Amino acid sequence: WGDESVVDDFLLTFIHYIFPENVALRGKSSQSSTYAGSGPECALDGSLNSWTHTNDQTNPWWRVDLLKVYRVNRVTITNRPSLGSRINGAVIRIGNFLDIYSNTICGVISTLGDGATATFSCGGMVGRYMVVHIPGSRKTLSLVEAGVYGTLAENVALRGKSSQSSTYAGSGPECALDGSLNSWTHTNDQTNPWWRVDLLKVYRVNRVTITNRPSLGSRINGAVIRIGNFLDIYSNTICGVISTLGNSATATFSCGGMVGRYMVVHIPGSRKTLSLVEAGVYGTLAGNSLL
DSSP states (O other), rough: OOOHHHHHHHHHHHHHHSSOOOOOGSSEEEOOOOOOTGGGGGGGSOOTOOOOOOOOOSSOOOEEEEEEEEEEEEEEEESSSSSGGGGGTTTEEEEOOOOOOGGGEEEEOOOOOOOOOOEEEEEEEEEEEEEOOOOOSBOOOOSSSSEEEEEOOGGGGSSSSESSOOSSSSSGGGGGSSSOOOOOOOOSSSSOEEEEEEEEEEEEEEEEEEEEOOGGGGGGGGGGEESSSOOGGGGGGEEEEOOOTTTEEEEEEEEEEEEEEEEEEEEEEESSSOSEEEEEEEEEEEEESOO
16 A cells, blocks of 8 residues: 555545444534533433533524544434424534634524434535534524534645745735634735645645635636646646635635646736635545655
8 A cells, every 4th residue: 555644544434434433423512602501512422311502692503623624424413302493494514614604504404303313415525613503693502412424534735835926914825724714825916826735745636625815805716726746837737717706705626536746726817916715635645756
């Protein structure tokens, strides 16, 4: 096999496929508030006789931090045996952000019977957090058990080394890999600005994610995403083009297993500024030697 990390990832994937594990049980739970001692851990204790319970509040939520990034196949929610209508309208989200609304919706619980369990297919959504929340005022969130099932899906860009064509006001290339929505990369106004991550090894890239800044998001418009083995930008293969992307929005681009050591985001043209909040590269090792 050559690389121990490849063996470990393969074995974990195989084991999780044959014996699906509720990976939420490895995580750390929290919630927006706690009523009468019914804390967030009650949704992970395996008991049908205990449940989480928030106060009556605006936008109550329950969250599990999986501690690592997973490709989530499905989520299960078990409702309390009485007063089950308190779960109605709850939204399930998967993502990498503490800000609830920056994560992707996996499902919505319109209604769920007392004591019932519902399963929601998340289609391989990638994230460190699973959140259940009810939008609106004077809401109470309560659930008996929560399950998250999937396989490890590491953002391999976090292992790499980032760089960019220029830096404005200290907003360096590392800001796209710091996990914060409150920082972003920023180049000068220039010709053909770019941001690049050197993955240090050659990967077969399945997809790339780009999160836009919360304001002035139009600065990402027209950006081209490329995967390849060359420092010369245009020698690499185009994975996707960001025509437009809303403020704070995250876009996912399927790269279909493109092979490369570098992922580059660039905007062709004169008097352009490139700025992004977060970047993700997901794939598997395609070789063991550095180029």
